Amino acid sequence: MIGDDSLSVELEAPDIARWRGANTGVDYVHCLDSGRPGPDAMINALMHGNELCGAVALDRLLQAGVRPTRGRLTLCFVNHEAYDRFDPSAPMLSRFVDEDMNRLWTADRLDAPPTTVEARRAQALRPFFDRADRLLDIHSMGTRSQPILLVHGLPKERRLARAMGYPATVACGSGHVQGRRLIEYGPFNDPAGDKVAVLVECGHHWSRGTAVVALDTALHFLRALDMLDPGVFREHASDPDPVEQTMLEVTHGYTIRTDDFYFTARFDGLERFAKAGEVFAVDGGEEIGTPYDDCVLVMPNHRAVRGQRAFRLARPVVE
Known part of the structure; x- marks a missing residue:
């Protein structure tokens, strides 16, 4: 699974x-x-x-x-x-x-x-x-x-x-x-x-x-x-x-909408996606992709169900 x-x-x-x-x-x-x-x-x-x-x-x-x-x-x-x-x-x-x-x-x-x-x-x-x-x-x-x-x-x-x-x-x-x-x-x-x-x-x-x-x-x-x-x-x-340290700014928190949600791979968290539009999850047949370049997946919840938070997305802070 x-x-x-x-x-x-x-x-x-x-x-x-x-x-x-x-x-x-x-x-x-x-x-x-x-x-x-x-x-x-x-x-x-x-x-x-x-x-x-x-x-x-x-x-x-x-x-x-x-x-x-x-x-x-x-x-x-x-x-x-x-x-x-x-x-x-x-x-x-x-x-x-x-x-x-x-x-x-x-x-x-x-x-x-x-x-x-x-x-x-x-x-x-x-x-x-x-x-x-x-x-x-x-x-x-x-x-x-x-x-x-x-x-x-x-x-x-x-x-x-x-x-x-x-x-x-x-x-x-x-x-x-x-x-x-x-x-x-x-x-x-x-x-x-x-x-x-x-x-x-x-x-x-x-x-x-x-x-x-x-x-x-x-x-x-x-x-x-x-x-x-x-x-x-x-x-x-x-x-x-x-x-x-790396400082991340959380930009999104996603709540599952259907009973048919899944991640496309074994994500543990802090995976970085280089380009916007990279698909990493599907909810009710709708693909979920990264909203911007250099996007970080934070704390994916593989036990979450409809109505619960499944993940956060963040971008690195440039100081």
């Missing part, structure tokens, strides 16, 4: 039960305060319960006793109830309990009486997100794409991405069709405010290398904020000197 994104589960889901008890009064939320002035930073894992890499990264940071050199760092295992249901023989089934937790970050949803596991957890975590100055949300993907840092596209987000210098690709713009992601939550998405959130897609959900990317991204995030001892960074980072 073209677009089959199956891959064996190479990662072992860490036992995070030891991190349930926390010093914040909220399960699985740990606050590490340096006692010195500095950023109020936060790193998330497990927005989706089957995305193991962030859990591995936070587990390692906590086990290693990493502490911020200034400011305050909060480490959060977000949807632990979905994660508790993870089964490597059916790894897609624990993405969430009742609803996708990364689609409900609007004031009306957060202010309403919660009716799902995810909504209740979001309300419990909201004060931490309201407090945070800088946020890294760790995710993974359904294809073997190289890692991508996603930002909505505001100048403050681009500056943080450049300061991190990792991973090698940054995609600016939503291309999103359903709900609001956490990085688009009001305080972070306010152009006039100084709060900044970025989301990293570390690679395929269960590839061993995805956990390495997750930890490296967290370390580069903390280094960019000048919150990490250089010796600790060198000790734990597998990629301390990354290559120069």
Whole structure:
């Protein structure tokens, strides 16, 4: 089948039960305060319960006793109830309990009486997100794409991405069709405010290398904020000197229109098409081609169905 994104589960889901008890009064939320002035930073894992890499990264940071050199760092295992249901023989089934937790970050949803596991957890975590100055949300993907840092596209987000210098690709713009992601939550998405959130897609959900990317991204995030001892960074980072970044501007987000959609080849993401008009997908018999030269396919979703986003298209930013 073209677009089959199956891959064996190479990662072992860490036992995070030891991190349930926390010093914040909220399960699985740990606050590490340096006692010195500095950023109020936060790193998330497990927005989706089957995305193991962030859990591995936070587990390692906590086990290693990493502490911020200034400011305050909060480490959060977000949807632990979905994660508790993870089964490597059916790894897609624990993405969430009742609803996708990364689609409900609007004031009306957060202010309403919660009716799902995810909504209740979001309300419990909201004060931490309201407090945070800088946020890294760790995710993974359904294809073997190289890692991508996603930002909505505001100048403050681009500056943080450049300061991190990792991973090698940054995609600016939503291309999103359903709900609001956490990085688009009001305080972070306010152009006039100084709060900044970025989301990293570390690679395929269960590839061993995805956990390495997750930890490296967290370390580069903390280094960019000048919150990490250089010796600790060198000790734990597998990629301390990354290559120069490529910045992409998302121009299109495509929603499937029919029950007969397919990609024309095995696309993993970040494929570049030299010329406009190159066909890469078909929807209800209608060919879909690149709208301009030097077009980049971002995060193709081979499991998407009618009404869901199938891909984003982007062009490289010339700076």
